[in-house]
Amino acid sequence: MTRALILLRRRLIGSVFVLLIVVIGTFLLLEAAPGDAVDAYIVSTGGDAGMIELLRHRWGLDQSELTRLANYLWALLHLDLGQSVTFSRPIRDVILERLPNTLLLMVSATALSFGLGSALGIYAGARPGSVRDRVLSIGSLALYAVPGFWLGLVLIVVFAVDLRWLPIGGIETLASDKTGLDRAADIAIHLILPVAALGFIYLALYLRMMRAGMAEVWRQDFVLAARAKGLSRRRIVLAHVARNALLPLVTMLGLQSAQMLGGSVVIESVFSVPGLGRLAQEAVAARDTPLLLGIILVSAVLVVVINLLVDIAYAFLDPRVGAGEADA
Amino acid sequence: MSGFNISRRTMLAGSAMLLASTAMPDIGWAQTPKKGGRLVLAADSEPRNLNPAIVASNGVFFISSKIVETLAEASFDGKDGLAPRLALSWEGAADGLSVTFKLRDGVKWHDGKPFTSADVAFSALQIWKPLQNLGRTVFKDLASVDTPDDLTAVFKFAKPTPFQLIRNALPALSSVVPKHIYEVGKIEDNPANNAPIGTGPFKFGEYKAGQYYRLTKNTDYWGKDEPYLDEIIYQVLPDRTSAASALEAEEIQLAAFSAVPLADLDRISKVPGLKVISKGYEGLTYQLVVEINHRRKELADLKVRQAIAHAIDKEFVVKTVFLGYAATATGPVPKNDPQFYTADVPTYPFDVAKANALLDEAGYKKGPDGKRFTLKLLPAPYFNETKQFGGYLRQALAAIGIDAQLVNNDSAAHIKAVYTDHAFDLAVGPPVFRGDPAISTTILVQSGIPDGVPFSNQGGYKNDALDALIAKASETLDTSARTDLYKEFQKEVAADLPLINVAEWSFISVARDTVGNIANNPRWAVSNWADTYLAG
Numbered sequence: 001m002t003r004a005l006i007l008l009r010r011r012l013i014g015s016v017f018v019l020l021i022v023v024i025g026t027f028l029l030l031e032a033a034p035g036d037a038v039d040a041y042i043v044s045t046g047g048d049a050g051m052i053e054l055l056r057h058r059w060g061l062d063q064s065e066l067t068r069l070a071n072y073l074w075a076l077l078h079l080d081l082g083q084s085v086t087f088s089r090p091i092r093d094v095i096l097e098r099l100p101n102t103l104l105l106m107v108s109a110t111a112l113s114f115g116l117g118s119a120l121g122i123y124a125g126a127r128p129g130s131v132r133d134r135v136l137s138i139g140s141l142a143l144y145a146v147p148g149f150w151l152g153l154v155l156i157v158v159f160a161v162d163l164r165w166l167p168i169g170g171i172e173t174l175a176s177d178k179t180g181l182d183r184a185a186d187i188a189i190h191l192i193l194p195v196a197a198l199g200f201i202y203l204a205l206y207l208r209m210m211r212a213g214m215a216e217v218w219r220q221d222f223v224l225a226a227r228a229k230g231l232s233r234r235r236i237v238l239a240h241v242a243r244n245a246l247l248p249l250v251t252m253l254g255l256q257s258a259q260m261l262g263g264s265v266v267i268e269s270v271f272s273v274p275g276l277g278r279l280a281q282e283a284v285a286a287r288d289t290p291l292l293l294g295i296i297l298v299s300a301v302l303v304v305v306i307n308l309l310v311d312i313a314y315a316f317l318d319p320r321v322g323a324g325e326a327d328a
Numbered sequence: 329m330s331g332f333n334i335s336r337r338t339m340l341a342g343s344a345m346l347l348a349s350t351a352m353p354d355i356g357w358a359q360t361p362k363k364g365g366r367l368v369l370a371a372d373s374e375p376r377n378l379n380p381a382i383v384a385s386n387g388v389f390f391i392s393s394k395i396v397e398t399l400a401e402a403s404f405d406g407k408d409g410l411a412p413r414l415a416l417s418w419e420g421a422a423d424g425l426s427v428t429f430k431l432r433d434g435v436k437w438h439d440g441k442p443f444t445s446a447d448v449a450f451s452a453l454q455i456w457k458p459l460q461n462l463g464r465t466v467f468k469d470l471a472s473v474d475t476p477d478d479l480t481a482v483f484k485f486a487k488p489t490p491f492q493l494i495r496n497a498l499p500a501l502s503s504v505v506p507k508h509i510y511e512v513g514k515i516e517d518n519p520a521n522n523a524p525i526g527t528g529p530f531k532f533g534e535y536k537a538g539q540y541y542r543l544t545k546n547t548d549y550w551g552k553d554e555p556y557l558d559e560i561i562y563q564v565l566p567d568r569t570s571a572a573s574a575l576e577a578e579e580i581q582l583a584a585f586s587a588v589p590l591a592d593l594d595r596i597s598k599v600p601g602l603k604v605i606s607k608g609y610e611g612l613t614y615q616l617v618v619e620i621n622h623r624r625k626e627l628a629d630l631k632v633r634q635a636i637a638h639a640i641d642k643e644f645v646v647k648t649v650f651l652g653y654a655a656t657a658t659g660p661v662p663k664n665d666p667q668f669y670t671a672d673v674p675t676y677p678f679d680v681a682k683a684n685a686l687l688d689e690a691g692y693k694k695g696p697d698g699k700r701f702t703l704k705l706l707p708a709p710y711f712n713e714t715k716q717f718g719g720y721l722r723q724a725l726a727a728i729g730i731d732a733q734l735v736n737n738d739s740a741a742h743i744k745a746v747y748t749d750h751a752f753d754l755a756v757g758p759p760v761f762r763g764d765p766a767i768s769t770t771i772l773v774q775s776g777i778p779d780g781v782p783f784s785n786q787g788g789y790k791n792d793a794l795d796a797l798i799a800k801a802s803e804t805l806d807t808s809a810r811t812d813l814y815k816e817f818q819k820e821v822a823a824d825l826p827l828i829n830v831a832e833w834s835f836i837s838v839a840r841d842t843v844g845n846i847a848n849n850p851r852w853a854v855s856n857w858a859d860t861y862l863a864g
Contacts, residue, residue, distance in 0.1 A: 035740030039748070042782050044373070045385045045741045046768065047461040049778040058516065086376050087537065088522065097537060113525055153569060161576045168577050169570060174368070174540045175533075259848060274538025278566060286738050327533050 007311060015141065015304045018242035021294055022300045023076070027069050030289045036061050037287045059085045059159050072290060081297070082290040086283070091294040095276065099298065101171050102275035105194055105267070106188070110253065112199030114206050118242075118249055121210020125245070126237045128215050144204035152197040159193060166193055169272035194271040198263055202256060206249055213245030214258045220244075245317055254310035258303045293299055332539040333553045352390050359814055360363040361844060364558050365862035369582035370571040373561035374537065379521040385464045389854035390585065391562055394436075394543055396505060396526030398430060400498040402763070402850045409763075411849070413529065413856070414443070414504055420491025424805040429485040435550045436507045438531045445481040449568045450507035451485065455515060462767060466497045491724050492807045496667075497605060499611065512725035514716060516774075516813055519549070529555035529858035539564055549858065556861035572838075573597055576638060581840040581862070584853040588714060588838045590651045601841055606653060608847025609834035611763060612854070613662040616645070616717060617772070619746065619755040620829040622631035623788040626748075628699055631690035633662035633825040636754075637676035638683035640721065640727045646831055649716045654833035659818040662761050662832040664670055670815040673822035694729045705732040708742055721756065748780045751787070759783050759833075765814045770798045775824040782864070791827040 038055045047055075056062045063071075075082055081091040092201075100231035120140070124133040160168035172178070172186045217223060218241060227235050276295055285294040371390070377383050380392045392681045400418065403411035417428040434449040435443040452841070456463030469489055473747060474482040481496070504527070522784050523532045533542035543553055546704045563580055565571050571587035574580040576599055588596055597604045618636070622628045642656035655663055659673045692700040706720025718734055725732045732754065745751045749845050760783075762768050771777065775790040781859065797820060801813035821827075839846055846852065 015424060032681070033741065034737070034749075035742075035744035036741075039743040040377075040740035043743055044375075044387050045383055046783045047462045048464055048780070050458075050782050051461060051464060052780055088376055094537065122799055156573050161573050164577060168573050168579055169565070170539060175542045175559075217516065270570075272539075272563075272565050272567065272570055274536070274564075282566075285740070 002037070002286040007315065008308065011304075011308050015301075015308075018304065019297065022296060023073070024069070026293055026296050027072070027289065030284075030287070030292060031065050032090055033287065035287055037289070039091075039259050040287045041085075068289075072293065076297075081294040084288055084291040084294075086288045086291065088284040091291050094279070094291065095294055095298055098274055098279050101273055102264055102268070102277060103274060103302075104191065105264055105275060106190055106257070107197065108195040109198035109202070109264075110257070110260060112195055113202035114253060116199075116204025117203040118204075118210045118246065121207040121245075122214065122237065122242045125214030125241075126206065126233075128211070128218075131328055133211070137211070137306070140204035140207045143200050148197060148201055149266045149270050151200065152194070152267055155197055156270070157195045163259070166190075169270075171273050171275075172183075190274065191200050194267050194273055195269070198260065198267045201263065202260065205252065205256070206311070208251060210245055213248055214241050217241045217244045247314070250310055250314055250317060254307040257306040261303070267313075330688055345705045348531045361859065361861040362863050363553075363556050363861070365556075366559040366561060367557050367582065367843065367860065368561045368563055368580045369584065370565045370574060370580050371541065371585045372554065372565060372571075372587055376563060377521050378524050378532075379505065379518075380524075381451050381584050381815070382461075382471055382516070382521065384460055384500050384503070386585070387852055390852075391541055391543075392524050393528070393854045394530040394857050395514070395524045395528045395743075396503045397528045397856060399502040400495075401855055402499040402852060404848075406608075409496060409850070410495065410739045415498075418498070419824055420494065422805070424459060424488030424490060425485050427485075427491060429483070431481065433479055433481040434552060436548050437508075437527055438525045438546060438548075439505065439509075440548075441508055442478075443504070443527050443659075444478040445473075445475035446478075447504055447507045448481040449475050450510065451504045452481075454510070455505065456501060459515065460501065460862040462762070463501050463765075466493065466501055466767060466814070470493045473510060476806055482747075482829065488803055488805055489806050489809075490766075490802070491809055492667075493631070493766050495762050495766060497762075500762055500767075528856050530557075530560060530856075533559070546558070551858045556859065556860040557857070559856070560821050575599075575602055577840055578840070580827075581700075581843050582846075583714060583839075584835065586835040587756055588836070590653055590836070591838060593653075593838070594837055599651075601837055602839050605847050606838065608837060608849065608852030610664055611850035613664060613761045613832050613834050614716065614743075614758045615660075615662060615761055616831040616833065617757050617759055618721065618830060619752070619757045620789070620825070620827055621750060621755075622826070623750065623751050623786045624703070624753050624791075626692060627703075628810065629690050630688045630824065632692065633828070634676065635683040635686040635690070636678045636725065636726060636730075637825060637828050638686065639724045639831055640676075640828070641678040641724065641831055643678070645717060645773075647719060649713050649720060650831065650833055653836060654831045656775050656831035657832050658821040659829055660772065660827075661765060661814065661818050664832070665761065665763070666761075666812045668765060668811055668818075670818055671756070672815070673819045675822070678827075680727050687728060687730075698729055700729040702731040702733060704735055704751070705754045705756070706735045706737065706742060706746060706752045708758060709739055710747075714758050717830070718756050722752070743782050747752050747782045747784070747786045749784055750779075757783070765817065766802055770801075770817070773821055774798050785826065789828070790827065791824055792819075794820050794824070794826070799809075803848045836856060 035098040076126055082092050084091045087094050103129050120136055124136040128132060156168050159166045167190050171190055178186050223240055225244060230290060264275060265281055268275040280292060280295045344544045369424050373387050375388045378388060378392045380388050380396050387804060391750050397413045397769055398411045400411060401413050402409055414432055416432055419428045431445055437443055449728035452473050457467040469485045469487040470483060471486040474483045491759060492683035504526055510518055531546050531839045533544045535541050543560040545558050549555060568589060571583040572592045575583055596602055620627050626632050644655055646654045658671060658675060661668045663669055687700055694700055705718060708714045721731045722734055746755045758773055771784045771787050773794060775795055797817050800808055804810040804813055841864045842862050844863050845859045849855050
């Protein structure tokens with residue numbers, strides 16, 4: 001059995017428990033919030049006592065909390081996420097419809113912040129203390145300090161309202177009937193602003209980590225050895241310093257994925273992207289407990305999988321990390 | 329393409345233009361309606377059920393009123409404020425036991441089947457009466473619907489029911505759905521609830537959750553040459569600021585239901601090509617009301633309630649909270665209602681000194697810290713304006729020595745706290761006036777309503793005289809006698825203050841000036857838009 005597989009098996013067993021705790025915790029939290037799905041629903045309709053009783057019965061809200069939790073877990077065992085009361089549709093379908101949009105947004109934003117962040121970090125860290133280092137550090141910190149929704153709104157005002165270069169929101173042109181490459185290009189254009197808004201915030205993090213990592217690696221003996229060998233500065237930076245400084249960033253990538261999911265709630269609302277984050281927000285407002293549980297479950301699985309991939313990547317990137325040592 | 333918006337640019341365009349633009353009404357300015365085009369507008373919510381016969385609410389009507397039609401629609405100049413839709417005429421019997429509707433001939437459902445009186449009978453008996461949020465009250469005594477022929481429906485009531493009430497209920501409560509679609513299976517689970525089939529000028533096209541609804545032209549519509557538009561797209565824009573940006577970027581052409589916040593209206597009205605319209609919502613008036621929990625000893629005292637009424641500067645509220653887009657209120661019927669409103673009620677002019685004197689009289693002297701007592705104040709979170717008024721009310725009460733502590737909840741939590749748990753002293757609510765006090769207004773002050781019913785008297789208020797008045801009005805058949813009783817009702821409410829009516833407001837539309845025939849009826853945003861068109 002390979003190292004990766006051992007790691008995988010051990011992680012999977014742990015993950016099941018993590019997910020169970022997440023589900024039960026979320027259920028209890030949502031139960032503790034005042035008002036149920038019927039209360040949320042009648043805000044826009046009103047209704048008499050008979051109608052309200054009828055709704056509670058239809059939506060199964062007249063059962064005790066324990067019964068509902070037990071029913072939910074039992075259905076979950078059969079891989080059934082249940083029915084959404086707000087959408088009157090199977091939750092699996094509702095989530096699957098939105099998941100690709102959120103994944104697209106997250107992956108693109110992560111690629112942007114990780115790629116550009118580490119590249120700029122190398123650029124800045126290659127000459128610590130120089131003007132370019134300072135400008136980049138301050139600039140990225142300023143971006144990091146900006147709230148995501150504000151950055152999003154500014155991008156909309158400048159690029160969509162004033163310049164009209166890009167659409168103000170949505171994932172694709174409405175009811176356009178585009179297919180194939182046309183549609184892909186359309187989606188890409190719609191993603192530019194939200195990806196920028198989400199990605200730029202985390203860019204600073206990677207930039208500063210990369211830069212700090214490089215500063216540390218510079219002082220290592222093997223760099224001295226490389227210089228003594230007479231290697232060019234460019235080669236030292238790229239092949240020796242940057243490569244070693246990259247390792248902590250990979251760890252960060254896994255941790256950051258959960259944060260990115262949180263950040264997408266705001267960005268999806270600002271840019272009207274029909275994704276999981278916005279859906280979660282709507283589910284909370286509507287007290288649609290099974291829908292929110294479904295979203296959290298899927299998000300948790302996503303984070304677990306990403307971290308698993310990071311661990312595996314780590315095992316390959318850094319020969320010192322073996323399955324055996326992971327026990328420690 | 330100028331002509332109807334009185335924007336800054338038009339004003340500067342020369343004196344002739346200035347004359348023309350001020351002399352012409354900004355609505356209904358005669359332009360030749362043009363055929364075709366796609367109207368894209370903002371939608372801020374996605375209703376779970378699009379069947380207006382089951383869910384009579386503005387959020388549902390906004391989309392489905394174009395697909396499913398009612399027997400009659402509200403009108404600025406029609407008799408009794410109505411214009412015919414699926415019914416051509418309606419006649420109430422003198423004994424209040426029946427109402428006869430003559431139906432429109434040659435109307436077809438979107439699936440091609442003919443529309444008949446059987447559909448009306450089915451909708452009324454199987455849906456409005458047992459399932460509809462408002463119909464369950466108004467049609468509770470409906471016993472049967474006779475259909476002597478395909479174009480006549482006779483509603484039979486078990487108890488005398490005022491014709492005036494039925495008439496006033498038509499625009500909102502009488503959506504007719506096809507019997508042949510709904511008689512199979514459970515009505516609540518019918519797929520047509522999510523993809524409605526009606527007789528309206530537009531057919532349901534598709535719905536992409538979180539993105540848009542698409543309605544397409546019904547080429548077989550009964551209205552001659554109607555509809556003008558080929559398509560209507562409702563773009564889902566969840567963020568409060570999106571609609572204004574989308575209008576400016578010309579991605580949408582219309583934002584109704586105040587999707588553009590009041591604070592942005594001044595700026596947006598100066599954008600060339602956009603117009604701000606406050607007409608077309610006269611039939612959808614919201615009331616800003618202070619709900620009172622009469623279980624609190626202090627609030628059970630009329631003097632204290634009067635003091636609170638005197639402490640509120642209604643003019644100031646209209647000017648600052650609503651930026652002028654509202655009117656001050658005198659009682660439980662809004663000023664813009666043509667049938668029932670009376671100004672002849674006790675009023676409470678803004679007078680802090682008098683309010684303080686009333687509280688002293690009531691025996692609640694100021695303590696050493698300047699406070700008389702503490703209250704829990706829950707502003708409803710559904711509108712910006714209800715939240716802002718909550719902040720204002722706290723200050724206004726502080727001025728008379730009442731320490732109000734704000735409790736902010738989200739919608740579900742607010743509904744539970746106020747209407748089920750009664751965990752409030754004062755609440756700020758936005759009840760809707762629906763054209764007749766018996767539909768959703770008397771319930772705000774009537775006693776004996778079970779716990780948990782939203783937008784009803786959950787403040788423990790009980791006034792036998794008022795209850796008797798409400799009961800009498802509900803069985804009074806003569807229109808003018810009934811109207812007088814509701815004038816009496818307004819006086820009694822204003823005198824005894826079971827709740828305090830502060831202001832009345834409605835919504836604002838912002839549109840490109842290419843959108844024609846906007847706001848040409850009192851429920852325009854929730855009407856069928858058969859005559860709406862896009863010029864240029």
